[in-house]
Amino acid sequence: MLVALLLLPTVLATSSPKRGLIHIPSPAHPADDAIWLSPPTDLTWYYNYAAAPSPALPALHFVPQLWGAPSSDSDTAFLDAVRALLAAGTNVSHVLAFNEPDGAAGSGGSDVDPARAARAWNREIAPLRELGVRLGAPAVTGAPAGMAWLRAFFEACGCEADFVPVHWYGSFEGLASRVGEVRAAWPRAEIWVTDYITRYSYFGSFRSDVSNVGPNAAMLTQDGELTDIGSWYLGRGATGNVPKGGKKKSGAVARGAAGWAAWVVAGVVVVALVVV
Template identity: 35%
Template sequence: MFVRFLALFVVLPLVLASNPKRGLAFDPAGYPEDIYKASGGSCSWVYNWSPSSPSPSVSGIEFVPMQWGTDGLNGFLSRARSDSAMNVLGFNEPDYGQQSNIPVGTAVQMWKADINPLASSGIRLGSPAVTSADSGLPWLSAFLAQCSGCTINFLAVHWYGEGAANLILYLQKVHSMYPNYKIWVTEFADTRTDAGAVLEFMKQVVAFMDATDWIEKYAWFAYKRTTSPLASNMLDGNGNLTPLGQWYIHG
């Protein structure tokens, strides 16, 4: 097994033809080796809602650390620097009670103390990633207004719903509100249970994002074995790529 994995790492830089925008929102859920199925494909970056990179990792795919919430914030600076991070992601869905759920004022204080200093090391900073619910963009607007003097290099947003046109309209709205920022869509999926409809949604939305200069990066939710009852998982129960995953990774 070691020889097989070693061979993978040796040849990977030669075969990787990645898309600089396309990324993985990777939830190992007990199967960290699933990351190998993404090797040699279109994805150029990965995150896992954590400051610590997946283990094992795949050469040639950039890891982007995230400070999910308030826990462990004091060590985020040193870890990001020691890992030579190029980009970092801020708090995960601070506008949502079942996720990091951080009041704007608290988020601003923490950002200034424990995330913003990374800018002096040349690390690019992504905003807290808000939901597409009614609470999301107002939270983001308040954060940007109150975080005076903060460095925000790009905005991170999430979207769930049905239909490619609805996601595209949402992204156009975000861009119209914040035209000076590039956008990372760090979670998105169609919430229907029809796998064929979800695949068609993926193809339409990815084509739009690949062709849109103000969309800098995107990551489908999710690179994992199940998103039950949804049909958005890129891996089946045995860790093999679904048709959705096959198209996203190798399409």
């Protein structure tokens, strides 16, 4: 923790190539897309749960994702799409695999059993390594069942991923514990916290009135203005904009929230020191 305190001013003052965004364009509010590219911003990369990049974010590095496993064992649509991007000159350095395959479809998971996921990974993901692309393991939920699913996947797959994504929505202590567990299980793999290392991305690039995780996690208010969290994540100062359903903070609480955001960034540094 002392290391975090010493590095905190540097972390807050400089842009990090690790900082990315989970982003899905909003057809109802297309002007919101420009917010993420307007300077100053610390964002360098993004993913959108799909194989094709978003035209709205041309300045950010795109990471394709195979969100769920195709129903057919002969389907190579994702592999073909990434090969086409590379052939067109797009810089594809990494790919992400299945999104929360241990989770039910009703809660946002892709609901894929480990054996089927292993077949799809070997067919659609593994061949990309020959093209110089680094390969991500499936991004399981933070539930205990997630780790069991991931172990079953690797047993069925007989493969090795270059990095393991981690999803976490709990406390920093819980995050540190999960990262340690992943590090112990797959010591040669990098760790991405995608939903916070080598890379991390925050889940909240939407307006508060369409948030499925509560208004206070949103990076935009119901009117499309940056909230404190959204502004801090871009490397800027607090805005004081309160999302719909959120509560206006007193001076003391606001200062506490700013401190919390700083510790989130510092927490990433601490975890990075552990896993690098």
